[in-house]
Amino acid sequence: MLKRIQTLLKQKKVDTEMTVKGWIRTRRDTGAFSFLEVNDGSCLANLQIIADKQLTNYDTEIIKLSAGCSVVITGTLQESPAKGQDVELHAESLEVVGWADPESYPLQKKRHSLEFLRSISHLRPRTNALGAVTRVRSRLSFAVQRFFQERDFVQIHTPIITTSDCEGAGEMFQVRASGEKEDKPFFGLQAGLTVSGQLQAEVYAQALGQVYTFGPTFRAENSNTSRHLAEFWMIEPEMAFCDLDCNMELATDLLKFVLQDALDNCEEDLALFNKFIEKGLVSKLQDVVEKDFVHMTYTAAVNELSKVKEIFEYPVEWGIDLQSEHERYLTEKLYKCPVIVTDYPSSIKPFYMRLSDDGKTVAAMDILVPGIGEIVGGSQREERLDVLSRRMTDAGINLEEYDWYLDLRRYGTVPHAGFGLGFERLVQFATGMSNIREVIPFPRTPGFAPC
Numbered sequence: 001m002l003k004r005i006q007t008l009l010k011q012k013k014v015d016t017e018m019t020v021k022g023w024i025r026t027r028r029d030t031g032a033f034s035f036l037e038v039n040d041g042s043c044l045a046n047l048q049i050i051a052d053k054q055l056t057n058y059d060t061e062i063i064k065l066s067a068g069c070s071v072v073i074t075g076t077l078q079e080s081p082a083k084g085q086d087v088e089l090h091a092e093s094l095e096v097v098g099w100a101d102p103e104s105y106p107l108q109k110k111r112h113s114l115e116f117l118r119s120i121s122h123l124r125p126r127t128n129a130l131g132a133v134t135r136v137r138s139r140l141s142f143a144v145q146r147f148f149q150e151r152d153f154v155q156i157h158t159p160i161i162t163t164s165d166c167e168g169a170g171e172m173f174q175v176r177a178s179g180e181k182e183d184k185p186f187f188g189l190q191a192g193l194t195v196s197g198q199l200q201a202e203v204y205a206q207a208l209g210q211v212y213t214f215g216p217t218f219r220a221e222n223s224n225t226s227r228h229l230a231e232f233w234m235i236e237p238e239m240a241f242c243d244l245d246c247n248m249e250l251a252t253d254l255l256k257f258v259l260q261d262a263l264d265n266c267e268e269d270l271a272l273f274n275k276f277i278e279k280g281l282v283s284k285l286q287d288v289v290e291k292d293f294v295h296m297t298y299t300a301a302v303n304e305l306s307k308v309k310e311i312f313e314y315p316v317e318w319g320i321d322l323q324s325e326h327e328r329y330l331t332e333k334l335y336k337c338p339v340i341v342t343d344y345p346s347s348i349k350p351f352y353m354r355l356s357d358d359g360k361t362v363a364a365m366d367i368l369v370p371g372i373g374e375i376v377g378g379s380q381r382e383e384r385l386d387v388l389s390r391r392m393t394d395a396g397i398n399l400e401e402y403d404w405y406l407d408l409r410r411y412g413t414v415p416h417a418g419f420g421l422g423f424e425r426l427v428q429f430a431t432g433m434s435n436i437r438e439v440i441p442f443p444r445t446p447g448f449a450p451c
């Protein structure tokens with residue numbers, strides 16, 4: 001409704017009779033009337049209500065309104081003589097739908113820390129910051145769908161319960177039926193929550209060409225960092241007849257497209273983050289949309305990092321997995337823009353990545369962005385049956401359990417590639433929120449899963 005008012009304003013349609021349903025943010029009384037700030041969640045801005053003393057329930061109810069009360073107000077929208085807002089609603093009637101006891105309501109007018117708000121995840125969406133994050137997240141989700149649908153990608157709903165471990169990193173949550181016997185698993189095989197929809201997306205890419213998944217994934221990593229969740233959402237496109245270059249192009253286009261969409265459609269919310277959360281956020285996003293990303297190989301990245309190795313906690317040498325501090329040095333200090341690192345050592349990457357002719361590296365690519373580090377991880381997949389079987393055996397994988405995956409290489413195999421974009425890391429980047437727990441409605445981390 002309040003968002004609609006902004007549209008009305010642009011069309012210069014004031015003096016409109018309307019009903020607003022929302023929650024009180026503040027009340028201020030003067031002799032003859034009260035000013036009420038009401039928000040309905042559709043946008044950041046509140047609507048100022050003028051509630052006249054003449055209203056029948058003024059003394060019994062209106063004068064007792066406080067933050068959090070829900071109300072339905074009918075009145076006329078008028079140009080506001082005061083600074084700070086263009087219009088105000090002159091109430092003709094005000095119905096209190098639900099009270100919120102000011103003695104116990106945790107959201108008082110003062111600014112609360114994000115840490116405190118995390119402890120009340122059922123109430124925090126009522127704040128400006130978390131409301132704005134939620135709208136931006138929703139818009140980004142829509143933009144992701146638009147991007148793929150406009151390019152004729154087919155969405156695949158890959159399973160949440162799975163018997164395959166895509167990343168092979170042993171970070172799966174196990175799924176058991178209550179009363180399940182050790183030797184008689186419910187699904188026949190030991191099952192777990194998916195860490196990635198990639199392997200199943202590959203199945204569909206080899207039938208429908210260009211596909212994508214967008215769903216929740218789960219990792220039982222015991223890392224309490226500002227960039228890791230135990231449950232997070234991932235966008236995973238997979239393309240048949242595609243190599244690493246076309247994969248990088250798609251990832252770059254996707255990032256630019258969704259960030260441009262947010263800049264175009266979330267102006268008011270982004271301005272809030274730009275002011276209070278990350279100064280310079282909007283120009284950072286504009287730069288990412290407009291400028292080229294840096295491309296470099298892992299070997300070149302290690303060479304650059306070796307030049308300044310003394311500043312790192314983890315020593316740098318060829319063969320190490322890049323740590324967050326290394327990734328952030330490249331993207332934040334050295335290039336100050338997104339960096340795509342390619343051709344990682346095969347020893348630190350999963351079995352499905354395509355082995356390069358040098359026998360040492362794989363056709364992998366990670367995209368690193370300032371403030372976050374890795375936001376995208378992807379690769380060209382190993383399409384050769386013999387090489388794949390060998391890599392899987394070396395990784396200690398039981399080939400019989402992945403016979404279906406090997407069938408994709410037995411019948412009509414094609415070069416193909418894809419990547420995973422961590423949706424929360426994208427929302428973090430777009431909002432400037434430094435902790436990933438702020439950008440998902442109900443974060444799940446080790447020791448934490450309220451609601």
Ligand code: 4AD
Pocket residue numbers: 166167195196197198219221227228229230232234236237374375376377378379418419420421422423424425
């Ligand atoms: O690099 P990852 O592990 O890649 C895969 O899962 C591939 N199967 C994707 C593919 O090729 N289809 O994860 C992809 C992205 C990371 O770059 C990161 O943005 C995000 O997922 N991510 C996490 N986000 C939040 N919390 C975690 N614990 C995350 N782990 C990965």
Ligand code: MG
Pocket residue numbers: 366374376377
């Ligand atoms: Mg990765």
